[in-house]
Amino acid sequence: xxxxxxxxxxxxxxxxxxxxxxxxxxxxxxQEKYDNMPEGLQDIERGEALMEAVEHLESALDSLxxxxxxxxxxxx
Numbered sequence: 001x002x003x004x005x006x007x008x009x010x011x012x013x014x015x016x017x018x019x020x021x022x023x024x025x026x027x028x029x030x031q032e033k034y035d036n037m038p039e040g041l042q043d044i045e046r047g048e049a050l051m052e053a054v055e056h057l058e059s060a061l062d063s064l065x066x067x068x069x070x071x072x073x074x075x076x
Contacts, residue, residue: 006075013071020064027057 001009034042034050041047 001075009071009075013068016064016068016071020061020068023057023061023064027054027061030054030057 030050031054034047034054037047037050042051
């Protein structure tokens with residue numbers, strides 16, 4: 001991989017890290033909403049939907065971590 005391509009990949013890594021930070025913030029906000037719900041409401045549709053969203057965001061973060069790792073390996 002030449003230097004130009006390495007710089008392009010490095011730029012992608014930076015953008016993906018910013019996206020990851022944003023997803024983490026959203027996940028944390030959704031988790032906080034769920035945690036602040038009364039226990040009785042956590043088990044109804046709204047609470048379950050919040051928890052499902054948190055789980056999907058965590059899955060997206062895992063995928064981004066894998067993607068970032070592969071990109072970093074490509075430029076090593």
